[in-house]
Amino acid sequence: xxxxxxxxxxxxxxxxxxxxxxxxxxxxxxxxxxxxxxxxxxxxxxxxxxxxxxxxxxxxxxxxxxxxxxxxxxxxxxxxxxxxxxxxxxxxxxxxxxxxxxxxxxxxxxxxxxxxxxxxxxxxxxxxxxxxxxxxxxxxxxxxxxxxxxxxxxxxxxxxxxxxxxxxxxxxxxxxxxxxxxxxxxxxxxxxxxxxxxxxxxxxxxxxxxxxxxxxxxxxxxxxxxxxxxxxxxxxxxxxxxxxxxxxxxxxxxxxxxxxxxxxxxxxxxxxxxxxxxxxxxxxxxxxxxxxxxxxxxxxxxxxxxxxxxxxxxxxxxxxxxxxxxxxxxxxxxxxxxxxxxxxxxxxxxxxxx
Amino acid sequence: xxxxxxxxxxxxxxxxxxxxxxxxxxxxxxxxxxxxxxxxxxxxxxxxxxxxxxxxxxxxxxxxxxxxxxxxxxxxxxxxxxxxxxxxxxxxxxxxxxxxxxxxxxxxxxxxxxxxxxxxxxxxxxxxxxxxxxxxxxxxxxxxxxxxxxxxxxxxxxxxxxxxxxxxxxxxxxxxxxxxxxxxxxxxxxxxxxxxxxxxxxxxxxxxxxxxxxxxxxxxxxxxxxxxxxxxxxxxxxxxxxxxxxxxxxxxxxxxxxxxxxxx
Numbered sequence: 001x002x003x004x005x006x007x008x009x010x011x012x013x014x015x016x017x018x019x020x021x022x023x024x025x026x027x028x029x030x031x032x033x034x035x036x037x038x039x040x041x042x043x044x045x046x047x048x049x050x051x052x053x054x055x056x057x058x059x060x061x062x063x064x065x066x067x068x069x070x071x072x073x074x075x076x077x078x079x080x081x082x083x084x085x086x087x088x089x090x091x092x093x094x095x096x097x098x099x100x101x102x103x104x105x106x107x108x109x110x111x112x113x114x115x116x117x118x119x120x121x122x123x124x125x126x127x128x129x130x131x132x133x134x135x136x137x138x139x140x141x142x143x144x145x146x147x148x149x150x151x152x153x154x155x156x157x158x159x160x161x162x163x164x165x166x167x168x169x170x171x172x173x174x175x176x177x178x179x180x181x182x183x184x185x186x187x188x189x190x191x192x193x194x195x196x197x198x199x200x201x202x203x204x205x206x207x208x209x210x211x212x213x214x215x216x217x218x219x220x221x222x223x224x225x226x227x228x229x230x231x232x233x234x235x236x237x238x239x240x241x242x243x244x245x246x247x248x249x250x251x252x253x254x255x256x257x258x259x260x261x262x263x264x265x266x267x268x269x270x271x272x273x274x275x276x277x278x279x280x281x282x283x284x285x286x287x288x289x290x291x292x293x294x295x296x297x298x299x300x301x302x303x304x305x306x307x308x309x310x311x312x313x314x315x316x317x318x319x320x321x322x323x324x325x326x327x328x329x330x331x332x333x334x335x336x337x338x339x340x341x342x343x344x345x346x347x348x349x350x351x352x353x354x
Numbered sequence: 355x356x357x358x359x360x361x362x363x364x365x366x367x368x369x370x371x372x373x374x375x376x377x378x379x380x381x382x383x384x385x386x387x388x389x390x391x392x393x394x395x396x397x398x399x400x401x402x403x404x405x406x407x408x409x410x411x412x413x414x415x416x417x418x419x420x421x422x423x424x425x426x427x428x429x430x431x432x433x434x435x436x437x438x439x440x441x442x443x444x445x446x447x448x449x450x451x452x453x454x455x456x457x458x459x460x461x462x463x464x465x466x467x468x469x470x471x472x473x474x475x476x477x478x479x480x481x482x483x484x485x486x487x488x489x490x491x492x493x494x495x496x497x498x499x500x501x502x503x504x505x506x507x508x509x510x511x512x513x514x515x516x517x518x519x520x521x522x523x524x525x526x527x528x529x530x531x532x533x534x535x536x537x538x539x540x541x542x543x544x545x546x547x548x549x550x551x552x553x554x555x556x557x558x559x560x561x562x563x564x565x566x567x568x569x570x571x572x573x574x575x576x577x578x579x580x581x582x583x584x585x586x587x588x589x590x591x592x593x594x595x596x597x598x599x600x601x602x603x604x605x606x607x608x609x610x611x612x613x614x615x616x617x618x
Contacts, residue, residue, distance in 0.1 A: 223465035233451040240449035242463025
């Protein structure tokens with residue numbers, strides 16, 4: 001090297017830099033809070049959930065703050081909670097699944113019609129329903145990952161297709177609760193109730209909580225779970241790091257479809273009958289729960305526990321406001337506020353101090 | 355150079371061709387990397403450097419020509435193939451997931467699982483082992499005083515991220531490490547640190563391919579310089595015998611290389 005190249009000599013001699021040092025300077029309580037939220041994104045919805053329970057508890061007393069009422073909320077959100085778990089997986093990959101409600105209803109109709117129209121034993125019909133849900137998820141996943149179509153458009157289309165298939169196949173027929181109870185009680189198993197003290201639980205509620213816990217563990221402690229986050233964070237970077245992005249995406253949509261089919265099974269338990277017109281708004285409700293739960297719509301951030309909290313917050317608001325005698329529109333009003341607040345918090349968390 | 359040419363190249367490309375529609379990105383290009391050296395690849399924008407590097411790292415499959423590693427012909431269809439063969443690439447965009455931790459990023463795509471039932475059937479990751487390994491590798495490269503290996507990568511500075519990316523490559527790249535513009539986005543001090551890292555990796559005996567636009571950096575660390583022009587290797591020069599302006603002149607076509615340095 002020639003003499004003119006020693007322009008960096010001063011830097012080289014003065015080795016005061018600590019470039020690769022990993023120190024954490026927490027300057028203010030606010031940045032500390034930001035850091036905590038960054039590490040534990042489900043913290044905000046948990047705080048909101050607890051605060052809203054306390055507030056409604058103070059306003060309504062034992063009418064609200066009783067084991068019965070609180071577990072009633074769990075029963076009311078079980079379907080949305082299960083679907084929100086499926087939605088969370090998809091949204092973590094920076095996708096969105098508008099067809100979750102349609103997959104759920106289609107699966108429940110398949111379970112019911114297979115049993116009653118063709119006389120297939122109910123457990124096998126249930127398996128068929130679960131398979132149909134998984135297959136629907138596969139179609140979405142294949143279109144998103146292999147055909148590289150935007151998830152919003154794919155599921156906007158498949159939502160219509162699955163829902164139309166559901167109406168055409170079921171011929172708009174409802175299978176009545178009494179018939180199911182007599183001939184195929186296994187279809188209603190998610191509705192089975194048991195009591196602990198004043199608290200009333202259903203199999204569906206237990207399933208929802210177990211599902212969230214299992215998925216939370218899988219996302220955190222398996223390579224597949226880490227890949228889901230990596231794909232949502234930056235699909236190209238994940239690909240270059242050696243993640244099979246296509247396979248991860250297809251598996252996520254398939255699992256989402258399977259979970260929706262379970263939600264369809266739980267739906268039969270919840271409403272008793274098999275109705276092709278039920279649960280039509282599960283897609284919007286699940287997205288609401290996920291967003292309020294602090295999972296970023298841009299992918300790669302958030303925890304699945306958050307979406308359970310999100311679903312519960314919606315449940316607490318709707319029951320609390322109803323018991324207060326408020327117009328049902330107030331529920332939507334506050335949910336709307338919460339959605340916007342949740343997204344604002346997400347944007348703030350993303351601005352991590354370097 | 356005569357000494358080097360007696361040795362067998364560890365990574366060799368012959369007659370590589372890659373076309374994108376009507377654009378010929380690689381035009382019967384040759385390439386040689388010898389054991390233990392730092393080979394810089396320089397060239398003007400659009401000269402086909404990136405395509406050459408992608409062909410060697412498996413990100414693109416050449417239309418024609420062959421690549422051999424340690425004398426054996428290899429066919430890479432994805433970066434994973436090259437990685438399994440022992441070629442690690444640090445991409446310019448670093449290929450990291452910002453929201454995930456340092457340890458997660460280092461093991462992305464090749465996670466360790468716990469032994470026994472929990473690893474085999476529950477497929478649980480062996481986090482303690484991964485964290486310890488990541489810490490060890492960062493310490494090896496002098497990226498000291500890491501307090502929190504579970505820190506999200508996005509909370510690191512540019513130099514720290516580059517350090518983690520190089521450490522990842524050095525940890526797993528058993529045969530060749532490719533660095534694409536490792537100092538492009540860094541400040542002076544951080545660049546200096548990364549150059550030291552590069553020399554450190556070289557001292558472990560792993561050959562490095564360094565793609566860079568920064569002539570002072572190239573001339574400082576490279577043993578040989580591959581000048582790429584119009585989709586092929588124009589010449590290979592020794593930084594000790596050439597000036598930076600020579601190199602720039604060759605790569606822009608302002609000056610023709612003398613025959614004695616022509617290696618193609």
